[in-house]
Amino acid sequence: MASIKYRLKKNKSDWASIYVRFKQGNQFDTEAITSLDCPVERWSDSKQEVLSTQLLSYKEVNKKLSEFKIYLKNEYEATKVVEQTILINNKWLKSKIDLFFNLQNIEQKEKEKIYFTDYIDAFILDSKTKRSRLGNPIKPRTIQHYNTTLNKIKAFENEKNVKIKINEIDLDFHNSFIEFLENKQRLNNNTIGGYLDDIKLFCNNADKKGIQISNDVKSTEFYSPTNKTNDIYLTEEEINKIFNCTFEFDYLDNARDWFIIGLRTGLRISDFLCLTKNNIDNDGFINKTTFKTDYPVIIPIHEQVKSILKKRNGEFPRKISDQKFNEYIKIVSEKAGITEMVEGSRIDKVTIDDGKGKKTNIHRKVNKKYPKFELVSSHICRRTFATNLYGKLDTLTIMKITGHSTEKQFLSYIKITPKEYAIKLKALWEKQKE
Template sequence: MASINYRLKKGKSEWSSIYLRFKQGNQFDTEVSTGLECPVNRWSVSKQEVLSTFELNYKEVNKKLDDLKNYIKSEYASTKTDDLTVIINNQWLKLKVDLFFNRQDISIEEKQKIFFADFMDNFIEQSKTKRRRSGDPIKPRTIQHYNTTLNKIISFEKYYNTKLKIIEIDLNFHTKFIDYLEEREKLNNNTIGGYIDVIKMICNNAKNKGLRISHDINTNEFYTPKNKTKDIYLKEEEVNMIFEHKFDADYLDNARDWFVIGLRTGLRISDFLQLKKENIEDGFIFKTTLKTDFPVIIPIHDQVKSILEKRSGEFPREISDQKFNEYIKIVAEKSGLIEKVEGARIDEVEIIENGKKQIIHRKKQGKYPKFELISSHICRRSFATNLYGKLDTLTIMKITGHSTEKQFLSYIKITPREYAEKLKALWEKQKDDV
């Protein structure tokens, strides 16, 4: 069985280089410098490590020596499954040590076996042509999320002047990465949690390909940060207020009509803003959703019918997502949705980047006038919430296109107080019926 040992190559100096010796019987016996040094009198031959000292970060050196040993063993084990015969000699060992410490230009394939960003970049490229078990391709938005996560990793590496190895995605990284995203990027827990989930998935993919990952990845301590969101929805009477309000400005009237269509169909903005006359048949709206490629059939609500009749059977004039989100805040304000409620609003945040002040935009929890918290997401959320308890969950899910009840219930935003009010109303109705 192959063995790995370290020794000091002593000279006249009080510091000596640490050498790695790799040996297996009569097959090979080779040795190279690790490039690491330690004080001569602080090296333990029996423990194969640097003893406690103030002269260097001995814990970090010992960790690198331990990781290097495991890496060499793993690389040697992989040669046994290669089709080509690999000669283990001084040149092979030096390449692996240099590769581990990233000391020279190495092949892309070798980098992908060690460095997290390189492995992830390759994973993303493969995902563009990969198919799920169902046979469906991976959605562009999923690929985009992977790329955003990779960009955060690269920014983190740049900030700390490091290049993360796959094996270094551990609890120490977890703590520093979350701190970095919170303090430097001003991101909230739910956004950070999305990045952590991708990182865990990438690491487990690396493990499935025979690469070494940290045992920390699948422990409870490597958690996904989350915070309770206070997303708002529009009640039936508020939707009616918006529908009934008269707007003098044509652009607000047009935006209001799209808003009501979104609220009464439960579709995502990417779907309801693309509705055409051809999507209507026999009093129903037929639409294959863009995100899930799921066909949905929705009966036409009386308010939507009124909007179509007003426009000679046509849907409102085309509008961009950006303008829609901008205009519906004005629509909601003019319709009277001005009470202050708890929620998250996009605010300007000042950060220091490379010694210069920069303005970024981040969600901030607080109490704001309701119209300021309104965006396109409220359409789908309000549709599901207002129907919940009036129709069975499965029927609503078939319309909204949610694949799981857990996913669907995350859209329901009825507060405990509102549940209590529902129960109170039921009891009062029962009393009146007696």
């Protein structure tokens, strides 16, 4: 009968690793290290266990040693009922030690190959130390979006009372998931499209690792929904109204100055709100490496920005948070008379019914007509800059200033309406007639 015995490997330390010896007459005699160790003085060779000690959880160690003996005997007996001959040697013993003492890790790794949310968890964890092809770390905002997508999938699983496998991400899932996000979560198409983009990324990554995915993911029917947004921009006349407006309170004057700087530089809020005079070079240009894309841009200083800097003795306005900026520029725009009713989207309170009589208030983007100042936010700065220069400068020049890498990205910022194009054409014909 096979025998299993533990021993400590002698060394100069006060602690030693526990080894297991597995022997069956003349058939095999092999030994390997376990993942456990204990104080040398507290090991009992006769009892085959760790004696009482405060230096470690000795009861837990002894329990594992006892359970491993049973596990190893069962694994050995299982080899006798299979058709092929299994060689019991050091490699076999090590594999059994790995499977037993790291059982939870092994189980999790197996789950990551089967279940979608487990795979995404591992993908996100890996993303925190991963580098792009250019050697840059994955942006925290990107990882945050991965987590949001994961949470939406978990919410979908809870709604359907299922745990979705990776190979079940197919057109049926696609259609049900979109319906859930539209009707239950009340999300718009662009937001839903962002989640579907992540899902396709996760699936393609799994495919590259040899994990089976559905062919549906690669079909054109597995699309990411989108819709045309009614984003607004400010005309030159409206910008000038804001610039020339006088404010009673300093906090509004300070916010207005930052607003003008954003509108006249085309930078994102994460870039223009941290400008200092150190960003101005000897030739009078603003130099800034953008936070989001790590792209260096050089921007000439507009006359209105020069006026603001002169008013402040060469310094940029006082620092404020993104939240306060977005709050204050709505007040600034209203006081400057930007009150025209326009079609647009903003976050509003929406009441949803779960179908069982329970109503919940959530906040979602709602598209309808609002006074224009209510739709003003930091995003309008970059959009306004690109729109007002479009057609006056060549596209490539504007892109070099805004930092857009593709024309498609850039054109998504152009918000000139069809009627405005028609008015431009009418003005041209009037000029030609004169």
